[in-house]
Amino acid sequence: MKRADIVEFYARLAADNPHPETELEAGNPFQLVVAVALSAQATDVGVNKATRRLFETVTTPQQMLDLGEDALKQHIKTIGLFNTKAKNVIALSQRLVDVYGGEVPNDRDALETLPGVGRKTANVVLNVAFGAETFAVDTHIFRVGNRTGLARGKTPLAVELKLDKATPQPFRLHAHHWLILHGRYVCKARRPECWRCIVADLCAFKPKTPPPKAALPKEP
Secondary structure: OOHHHHHHHHHHHHHHOOOOOOOOOOOOHHHHHHHHHHOOOOOHHHHHHHHHHHHHHOOOHHHHHHHOHHHHHHHHOOOOOHHHHHHHHHHHHHHHHHHHOOOOOOOHHHHOOOOOOOHHHHHHHHHHHHOOOOOOOOHHHHHHHHHHOOOOOOOHHHHHHHHHHHOOOOOOOOHHHHHHHHHHHOOOOOOOOHHHOOOHHHOOOOOOOOOOOOOOOOOO
């Protein structure tokens, strides 16, 4: 995608949604780390449903340790892989208490030392909690980057690095949110809704999907 088209691509997404936000519910950086870690192979809606009551009383790593793994499992048992995720959340809470004084570090390398936290999760936390210009490449961004031609790559890291290089100001801070939301609601995996896409003319995907046929009226 040419630079002028990239600018126009982001400008349209920005005009449509000037202040995009994560759809995960969290009141502070610690809750955000937990929510993002739980969201792997799960929907944001499902995570929010599971953590809403949990986060009413658990706002710090120490409170999570006081809650304990078994009680945590009861809160998140509706989420896929909840046993492993509960173990990781307790372990990352312990590390935050032992190494970082209960505070979430503003550093990718440090974040990636936390159990259950990979590069994508670290990038989300850095962006949402600390305002860093990072690109958290999930399945939606990977698909949108490759499908549109904005940032093609065979791995999430390759797409991330291309997005980092290609995305200009003033779009860098919110870029990954625009791309995630676009992939989640418009540029869908099974059938992209090209007929209502505001950047379809800039996108390399062909053939564009037509609008669904209107249902035939029932005979009287």
